[in-house]
Amino acid sequence: MPFSDARNRSAVSRREALLTAGSLGGTTVAGCLGSNSRSVSVLSAGSLARTFEDHVGPAFEEETGVEVHGEYYGANAVMRMVxxxxxxxxxxxxxxxxxxxDRLYGEFIDWDVEFAANSVGIGYNEETEFGQRLDAGKPWYQLALETNEGDIAIGDPDLDPLGYRAVQAFELAETEHGLExxxxxxxxxxxxxxxxxxxMAGVEAGSRAGAIVYRNMxxxxxMPFFEFPDEYNFANPELADHYATVEFTTAEEGYTAHGRPVIYNATVNGGADEPDAGHRLVQFLIDESDLLVDAGLAVGDSLPRPEGDVPEEIDV
Structure with a gap:
């Protein structure tokens, strides 16, 4: 089903239970993390920058007393840095x-939890000619072909899954609409x-007409968002085989990414300086799905979904 119709899972927050347990035991949740765990560092896909900075981070600190220090890059770059x-x-x-x-299992980690989904489409400036004609119902692909060079931005496909998903969407759209x-x-x-x-910076400023982005961005x-059809928005799990008919190989690492639904996952680094705080943050992402939905993500009935040797500190 399309992203816009996806059923958002209303997870029961563990906050009250944890706080109650903490008060009964004479400690707070923050105390359970240890007196030295005053911050937790996050290296995340850039599309979640605002999600962490404006939603998850403040709420997590309020609950636990632990600050979230995030850095945000294309996910390919994130993996390379690790x-x-x-x-x-x-x-x-x-x-x-x-x-x-593919990149981190074995040497760095052996588990993760999928916690949210997203959709690909065009974030656009409605005051540009492109935006006005898109609002009028003109096919986006015809309008895109009429733009000037640089009017539309995509992520760097060698650094960022959003970038290679844009390339894959172009290829799927080519087939879907018979575009040579x-x-x-x-x-x-x-x-x-x-x-x-x-x-989105250039789109906001009006120097670009639009960008191929995730809905939450x-x-x-x-900004208004034009969601691509299911056939190439990478939001419908039932079309996973269809998405997989396209691929992109990065230039530097030679990593081949097949088309697949947009799913975010998180893990704690095997050599983390603050593993307890890391586990608590991953648990927070699992429990507080309403925060993620408020940030424009989707959390359907199939999420969260664990993979690998999930530690006992994580309750999925």
């Missing part, structure tokens, strides 16, 4: 669950933004 040890986060979050497992060489033409037209959190910036 692999080459230029970053040493407590919690790792990916916008492509399979990417994290649509993918190649669009790749000549688009601007590749290397900093995922900056994807448009919501973060108060």
């Amino acid at each position: 692999e080459d040890r230029t970053k040493h986060p407590d919690v790792i979050v990916s916008a492509d669950a399979t990417l994290l497992r 060489e649509f993918r190649e033409t669009m790749m000549d037209l688009v601007y590749e933004e290397p900093e995922e959190p900056q994807m 448009a919501i973060d910036h108060g």
Whole structure:
């Protein structure tokens, strides 16, 4: 079913139970994390920057007294930073669950939890000609072909799953709408933004007409969002086999990503400095689905979903 119709799981928060248990035992939840756990570091996919900074981080600190210190990059770049040890986060979050497992399982981690989903489409400036014609019902792909070079941005596909999903969406749209060489033409037209959190900046300023983004990113910036059809929005699990008919291979690592539904997952780094706080943050993502929904993500009935040797500290 489409992202906009996905049923959002109303998880029962463990907050009251934890606080009650803490008060009965003479401690607070924050105390359970240990007196030295005053912060937790997160290395996350850039599309969740606002989600962590505006929603998850403040709520987590309010509940536990532990600050969330986040850094946000394209998920390919996140994996590379962990692999080459230029970053040493407590919690790792990916916008492509399979990417994290392919790159980090074995040497760094052996488990993760899928906690949210998303949809791909166009965040656009409604005051531009492109936005006005899109609002008038003109097919997005025809309008895209008429844009000037750089009017539409995508993420850098070598750094970011959102980038390679844009390329894959172009290819699926080419087949879906009978558009000859649509993918190649669009790749000549688009601007590749290397900093995922900056994807919407040019659109907000009006220097770009739109960007291929996740739904929550448009919501973060108060911009209108045109969701692609199910056939290439990567939001419908029932179309996983269809999405998998396209792929993209990154230039630097040579990693081949097949098309797949947008699923976020999180784990605690095997060498985390603050593993207790890391586990608590992952548990918070599992429990507080309403926060994620408020941030524009989806949490359907199939989520959360664990993978691998999940530690006993995590209750899924």
